[in-house]
Amino acid sequence: MRFNAKDLALLAKRPSCCFDKEGKLKICRVVGDEKLIEPRERWCRLKGNLLFLMKNKSSEASEVVILERCWVVEFKSKTDVSIILKFQSGEPDLYIEAASKPDCEAWAVALGEANSEGLRNKIQQLRRLIMEIKEERASEEAHQFLPSSQVDSLGEPQFTSIQRIANEPKLEFSLACKGLVAATRDRKLNTFIQVSVVHPAEHILTRYSSTEIVEGTRDPLFLTGVTFPPEYPIYEETKIKLTVYDVKDKSQDTVRTSVLPDHKEPRADVGRSFLGCATFRVGDLVKSKEQQLTLTLRTSDGGKTVGTIEVNLVKMGEFEDGEMDHITTDAQDQKFLCFLPLKSCSCGFLSATCAHNTENLERMTDRRAKEECALVRECTAPEGLSGKDNLPSLNAVLKNPICKLYRFPTSDNKWMRIREQMAETTLSFHVPKELINLHIKEDMRRNQELKDLGELAPHWDNMRKSVIAHCDQMLSMYQDTLAELGKHTGSSFKSSCSKGEKTLEFIPINLHLQRMHVHSPRLKDALYDVITVGAPAAHFQGFKNGGLRKLLSKFEAERRNTGYQCIYYSPENTAKAKEVLSNINHLQPLISSHADLLLNSASQHSPDSLKNSLKMLSEKTELFVHAFKDQLVRSALLALYTARPGCVLKKPAVPRSSAEESDDLKHQDHPSQIKRQDSIPHHSEYDEEEWDRVWANVGKSLNCVIAMVDRLLEKDNSSKTKEGESDPSAADCKVLHAGGDWYEQLYPLVITLKDCMGEVVTRAKQSMAFVLLQELACGLPQCLMLTLRRDIVFSQALAGLVCGFIIKLHTSLHDQGFLQQLHTVGLLVQYEGLLSTYSEEAGMLEDMAVGISDLQKVMFKVIEAKSEDFLPIITGRREHYVIEVQLPAKMFELLPQEIKEGKLLRMYPVLFNVGINEQQTLAERFGDTTLQENINQENLELLKEYYNLFTEKMPPDCLPHFQEQNDLKGLLENLHQNIQAKRRKNVEIMWLAATICRKLNGVRFTCCKSAKDRTSMSVTLEQCSILRDEHQLHKDFFIRALDCMRREGCRIENVLKNVKCRKYAFNMIQLMAFPKYYRPPEGTYGKADT
DSSP, X not given: OOOOHHHHHHHHXXXXXXXXXXXXXXXXXXXXXXXXXXXXXXXXXXXXXXXXXXXXXXSXXXXXXXXXXXXXXXXXXXXXXXXXXXXXXXXXXXEEEOSSHHHHHHHHHHHHTSSHHXXXXXXXXXXXXHHHHHHHHHOOSTTOOXXXXXXXXXXXXXXXXXXXXXXXXXEEEEEEEESOOOSSTTOOOEEXXXXXXXXXXXXXXXXXXXXXOEESOSSOBOOOOEEEOTTSOOBTTOEEEEEEEEESOGGGOHHHHSBOGGGOOOOOOSSEEEEEEEEEEHHHHHHOTTSEEEEEEEOTTSOOEEEEEEEEEOOHHHHHHHHHHHHHHHTTTSEEOOOOOOOOOOSOXXXXXXXXXXXXXXXXXXXXOOOSOTTTOOSSOOTTOOHHHHHHHHHTTEEEEEEEEXXXXXXXXXXXXXXXXXXXXXXXXXXXXHHHHHHHHHHHHHHHHHHTTOOOOHHHHHHHHHHHHHHHHHHHHHHHHHHHHHTOOSOSSBOXXXXXXXXXXXXXXXXXXXXXXXXOSSSOOEEEEEEEOOOOOOTTTOSTTOOXXXXXXXXXXHHTTOTTSSOOOOHHHHHHHHHHHHHHHHHHHHHHHHHHHHHHHHHTTOHHHHHHHHHHHHHHHHHHHHHTOSHHHHHHHHHHHHTSTTOOOSSOOOOOOHHHHHHHHHTOSSTTOOOOOTTSOOOTTOOTHHHHHHHHHHHHHHHHHHHHHHHHHHHHHHHHHHSTTSOHHHHHHHHHHHHHHHHHHHHHHHHHHHHHHHHHHHXXXXXXXXXXXXXXXXXXTHHHHHHHHHHHHHHHHHHHHHXXXXXXXXXXXXXXXXXXXXXXTOEEEEEEEOXXXXXXXXXXXXXHHHHHHHGGGEEEEEEEOSSSOOOOEEEEETTEEEEEEEEOHHHHTTSOHHHHTTOOEEEEEEEEEOOOSHHHHHHHHHSOOHHHHHHHHXXXXXHHHHHHHHHHHSOGGGSOGGGGGSOHHHHHHHHHHHHHHTOTTOTHHHHHHHHHHHHTTOEEEXXXXXXXXXXXXXXXXXXXXXXXXHHOBOGGGHHHHHHHHHHHSHHHHHHHHHHSBSSBSOOHHHHHTSOGGGOOOTTSBSOOOO
């Protein structure tokens, strides 16, 4: 090889910007293991495949090394900063020493890529990247369909549609590779196939789906199929591109772990390498005689053959029967990640897409499995109710689904299929907005009641003004929050990154339905639902002073010592006052309307209508009178009287001790009979019997109305017997005249009833408003801030509960035992908490405990929907809410008569918490776990109460037959023993509580701080445990199934939705503190840049 010395000299003196790399190195020649001379410092410049060696930066080149037919030997020791450049020609090796390890590594890379072979590799890589970039620019979000506008424009008659059975997938095929060629002989391939679609009209690639990774073989048989649902615009002219990749390191595979901006698949050139690709027309596959294509895999330039790929048109029943033994045998030699995620659906959760991903599987292997979708109903739905009947009502609640499909071997070497589904819910925003709207109305009504108290003494009047001012500020805050939520558009869930945002503090964090549908070869199909949600807590307000449990206790203790500023009423009394005001606002308009109906019936001379109107009037009036049969109203009236101007107190207000209150409660004949408190002063001029007279007048007025109606009906009956033989026309005239007499005789009595009721309402409202004034005045502004915090926590908890109830009701409409249990006993709602009792999470747990306890005040009512709006309706006030769940007419008819008649359905929420992270380790060793122990003990008692109520009211055969294997009483005793044992991170408490909940037909919740990482570990563990214990999952595949669900399932998609990264937010140090089965597989965790 000849060179021009002058040109080389000129090249060596060019500016630094013209060189690929330059710097100081120590260099010498080496023969064998001995250096010929000591290394000398040289200034080195690299340009292409030429390495110039110079004494210093400004001198001429003393030597030029041609970097061809050579390779770099790099030392792996952390302390070595030298490399050896070896030549195939036999020339002495070149010893190169850098100043530092990073500099040494940089030179090694630069020298290794400098020769022509490295240049060719770079060209190939650039070609591959160009193809990837072109594909990405044209592709939409991974696994998504084309936009509807494109679908409309593409669906032109010149394309040939694929013939198919109605409502079944348009196309399904399986994939396998043979004879794949690795870059090096000893390389064991870990391959997967990426599937892209080229539409004939657009000629652009749309990335559609990918298979699982099959490890350690050059002949991979993929367990993942490819399914195109009925809505997808695919024709015989459509081309499908199959690209095979070799995954070098799963922990570095950017397809599954990299940050995905705007949900776009990244360019992958680090964790995987391109092997080859092939393309085929859909028509060729459909029309082939054997319904199979064997394609040649070629490199990106189309020259080199790297193996073959087989595409088989799939009939799922034949595939299951014909390939079972082959797959089972191969599984011994290949490291299969044994899962079958067909695709992530981006259509409606209950649309045909989700159903038809697996419909062929279920229709071919078991003709009895005829459900349209797992979320519509269980697999043995009642006759006359189709899946489509459920679609509108559930589509109104569930949005943006993700579906995965797996298959795992059972202990008897059969395959079972598992469909995992996850969806967010519109209730995340609907319920909080409805609730805030009720809070605004309630607070506006309370503020008006405070203003209507009338004239007060200066002390009380100033107190009222201060309270109203603070209440108006809080009311404005609620109104602003509601306005901001009204502007919200986009997804129906609140991500974990947004948990500290003020405008979203009423919204539950990361609320999703997680469902597992299991289809076993010999067992009945089953559904398992878990609602996953971040712990209900006031994140924006923070936890510096603890959570609600501590704050409420501290506030109540301080309120007892308010001195002479206000009158102390216990929390029970203030709650009673709110109940009385609520009853007044509810019953007064009802009584007035029934009284008007009574007069209308009298004017029409309708005896039957008159009887019915009187019956309704009597019932509502009796409820009205009973509402004031309480000593609190009498004592509050006296207190209000003493607060009027000019009243002189004979006795100072002294706060009452809790001991005195408890002593009084022991001597009460009935809980509602509350004795007068010592803090309420007496006054000699006040007539205490006046209230009794006013209150009794309502009952007396009602008795007068009843007596008059009885008299009129009696006269009417006697007159009919006498006039039966008289002239008909004369009888008609008398009827008209008698109708006028009825109205005239009843009208003054009804007016008197209304007047008496109005006087009672005025006095009772003022007295109860005065009680509420004392509650607010004793704790400003802490009282209002605690109310706000409690509203926030309750809003988050209620949204999850409503979602869980609706899903449970829809999937259990055919289960008469459950429906009987629902209206006879109530619904058990079990929360699994994974929060630690250390630092801020202890405050979160305190908030969560109070919020879940407050759900006991919620009642559900099922009504028939009168429109296409199936979202639930919320009514009531703080301390008492009614959720009206709307069902379509066909579904409503399936309910028992008691539920159809509007019987209120009770909820029994229980919470069991076990911290599992490194913070819980600190709490157990250096902190305090009393909070967790107390919560678990208290809720164990509540669970026992529900079980006792269940056994008393329900027949013994109401539980499903497979649950007879385990004795519920024994499980409860085991749970009791584990709680009493106080072992560290005793996760068996959660497993036992979850098992008991499922066996009692309850609703399951799993919560951690954001329902993203720890929740994912718990949910996947629960799913695999169910497969093992209930569906005979092969014991050797338990860990594989667990890793599979965590690596490729719905929960890693949940992580992506929240933080735009497919990595659980754990590090190695944290995981060392986790229980064994709560640790994710390698490569799925690490730092997530959000």
